Structures are given as C-alpha cells and as structure tokens.
Amino acid sequence: MSDTTFLLIPSAGSTAEGCQQVQQGLALPHLDRLLARLSPHAAQSDSAEETSFSPPHERALARALGLPAHDGHIPWAAWHRHQQGLGADDQAWAFVTPCQWQVSTDHVTLRDPEQLGLDEAASRALLAIVSPWFAEDGITLHYDQPTRWLASGPLFANLATASLERVLLRDVRAWMPDAKQARTLHRLHSEMQMLLYTHAFNDERAARGLPVVNSFWVHGAGALPQPVPTPSVAPAMPTPLRDAALREDWRAWAQAWTALDAGPVADLLRRAEAGAPVALTLCGDRNALAFHSAPRSLAQRFQSFFKPLRAADLLHKL
Structure with missing residues (x-):
C-alpha cells in the first residue's frame, strides 16, 4: 500500500x-x-x-x-515528539493546552485557545508560573507551541483523554477524564483556577483587553508502542x-x-x-x-x- x-x-x-x-x-x-x-x-x-x-x-x-486507535488512548503527544526527532522512548506523554473556561450557571465552556492571543513569550511566562504545581504531582511540562505544551509523567500511561476538538466550545464536564483515575488532574484544575484568578499574569492581560487564562486541557495522552510503527x-x-x-x-x-x-x-x-x-x-x-x-x-x-x-x-x- x-x-x-x-x-x-x-x-x-x-x-x-x-x-x-x-x-x-x-x-x-x-x-x-x-x-x-x-x-x-x-x-x-x-x-x-x-x-x-x-x-x-x-x-x-x-x-x-x-498507532493504537483505542478511544481516548491515541498517544498523539508521544507521536509528535517522535516526529520532531525528540526521541521514541516508552514514557507516557500528553498535550496540555492552556485555555479559558467560561463558567455559567449550567455550563463550563472551553473557549477557543487560538483566540487567547498567546504568543511564545506569554506562553513561556505562564508555563513558568504553573510548572511547579504540576511538578509536585510528578508531571513535567515542556514548551512546544504558544497554545500547547508537552507533559510527561506516569499519570498519562493509561489515562483516557478527550480530543481538544471534542470539547472545543462545548461544556467540558461531559468530557473530563474519569474522576477516580484522574483525581490528580481534577485537583490541578481547581488549583490552577484559584492560582490564576488573581495572578498578575492575568491582571496584565485584562488591562490590555486580552482574555484571561484560567485552566488547561489534557489530551493525546499515552506512550508509543515499542518498536515505534513505521506507517x-x-x-x-x-x-x-x-x-x-x-x-x-x-x-x-x-x-x-x-x-x-x-x-x-x-x-x-x-x-x-x-x-x-x-x-x-x-x-x-x-x-x-x-x-x-x-x-x-x-x-x-x-x-x-x-x-x-x-x-x-x-x-x-x-
């Protein structure tokens, strides 16, 4: 073929x-x-x-x-690293997208991250703010793109995550990872919202008329099969x-x-x-x-x- x-x-x-x-x-x-x-x-x-x-x-x-095509378990982040020549290890990786959750009485909507106006400098500054919190739970964050970071950690080995496309402009609650399996992520979501709500990073953005960043979305989690497939x-x-x-x-x-x-x-x-x-x-x-x-x-x-x-x-x- x-x-x-x-x-x-x-x-x-x-x-x-x-x-x-x-x-x-x-x-x-x-x-x-x-x-x-x-x-x-x-x-x-x-x-x-x-x-x-x-x-x-x-x-x-x-x-x-x-690649494995099981629902929620396609290792897109690990595959991206492999395609970028960053290695083909058996670690579990995931994408982490900084975003804004718009909260109303009956919806928690994920707005389009591309409309945040994040450039590389702002994304790296935000990454430096939140990285220590993730590190406490064994998650290491790496810069990849303004609206997408890479994350490594054992948590992502068997975690089913919803594609960003599935949840974009929709109510995130229907697409959250399993509460028992992803207890750490659920807590991190709460912590990031509290941390960023009054942070100077968002105060400065609001002063410039830019949307605030108050949450993140994890997607593309998993490890590459070994040996790595050749399409x-x-x-x-x-x-x-x-x-x-x-x-x-x-x-x-x-x-x-x-x-x-x-x-x-x-x-x-x-x-x-x-x-x-x-x-x-x-x-x-x-x-x-x-x-x-x-x-x-x-x-x-x-x-x-x-x-x-x-x-x-x-x-x-x-």
Whole structure:
C-alpha cells in the first residue's frame, strides 16, 4: 500500500441541524465519480458514538500510522515528539493546552485557545508560573507551541483523554477524564483556577483587553508502542471542513466542500482513472467510512449499475 495515494477528510458530514440543511443543496460531482470507482474498505471503517473521546478522523489517522486507535488512548503527544526527532522512548506523554473556561450557571465552556492571543513569550511566562504545581504531582511540562505544551509523567500511561476538538466550545464536564483515575488532574484544575484568578499574569492581560487564562486541557495522552510503527502510507488530511465545523459555520463548510471536491478529490479521481491505487476515508461526528481501489465483486458492480453510491447519501451516514 506504500504507493497508494490516501485522502482522509475530517468533518465530511455532521449530525448538526445546520449541516444537514446545507447538505441538501450540496453538489460534489468529483466525489460522486470517485465513489463509483471505489470499493468499501470495511477493515478501515468504524463507528462510535458522538460522545467518544477520539473523533473518527483521529481514529482513522491512528490506524493509518500504525498507532493504537483505542478511544481516548491515541498517544498523539508521544507521536509528535517522535516526529520532531525528540526521541521514541516508552514514557507516557500528553498535550496540555492552556485555555479559558467560561463558567455559567449550567455550563463550563472551553473557549477557543487560538483566540487567547498567546504568543511564545506569554506562553513561556505562564508555563513558568504553573510548572511547579504540576511538578509536585510528578508531571513535567515542556514548551512546544504558544497554545500547547508537552507533559510527561506516569499519570498519562493509561489515562483516557478527550480530543481538544471534542470539547472545543462545548461544556467540558461531559468530557473530563474519569474522576477516580484522574483525581490528580481534577485537583490541578481547581488549583490552577484559584492560582490564576488573581495572578498578575492575568491582571496584565485584562488591562490590555486580552482574555484571561484560567485552566488547561489534557489530551493525546499515552506512550508509543515499542518498536515505534513505521506507517506504510501517510494520508493527506485537509482541514477546512473541520475548521468550519468547529465554528459551526455551515455556509463556510459547504464552500469548503465545493473547493475540496474541485481540488484534492478531483486529483484523487484522476489518479484512480489512471489506474493508480487510491484510498479515501470520510469522517463525521460518529463514523469513519473507508474506500479503496480494490476489485469490486460482481454483486457490487451490479448494484452500482442501478443505484450508484452518491455523496449526498453517504454524508448523512457520517
């Protein structure tokens, strides 16, 4: 499969009412033609609930990379370190994203960390403030990006954590790690909120009209399998659909699908028509549906002659 061109599309569909509405007028001619040439790939498809910690495209990407794809246990932080040439040890790592929790009477909403306006200097200053508190619980923090740090510690070895995408702009309480297993994290959340509530770091931000940082989110926890897997094929994963879906901007989502159909999907179709092996995985809130250029059975060809598989029917199943 090493010569296969693999396209993995997150947020290709959604159960959200706004998405269902714009799908009704969505025309994706290249995707229709591509699906007519491909066969379902059951081994690479899966289904779960919308409440799963790992969204379908993360599970699909993990399978493609040879990583464990168990819900909430995909070791993205450890894989990131490996990809950055920082080592492939058997330590447990996690991502820690500084963020703002907006508390109301019946919701605790995680606002988009990208809207915090954190630059490297501010992120490193915040890291220096909170690191000692984490260290007391055996967690070592390392700077990675302004809105994402790396953390190492035994706590992350078997901890199921929800993807940041699952909880973004939603009530965090539905996505918190297991209270018994993550008692330390739950206490740290409380401590960080008390520490940062009156800290000069946030006072200075507020004076400049910037959002305060009052919490963090842990995700991508786990250790890499040993030996570290070598992917046979790395999928291309365009993110415009996902970005629009996270904002629930369904008009932008439909526009992104039109552009995607005319770009990467059309390119994949041309490769398939030229006889090259291709793979396509469409992901939504619940399901990942995979297709590849394998010989189709007589029954499949007979069925497609009368009722070809169409994108409009498929997106509603995601």
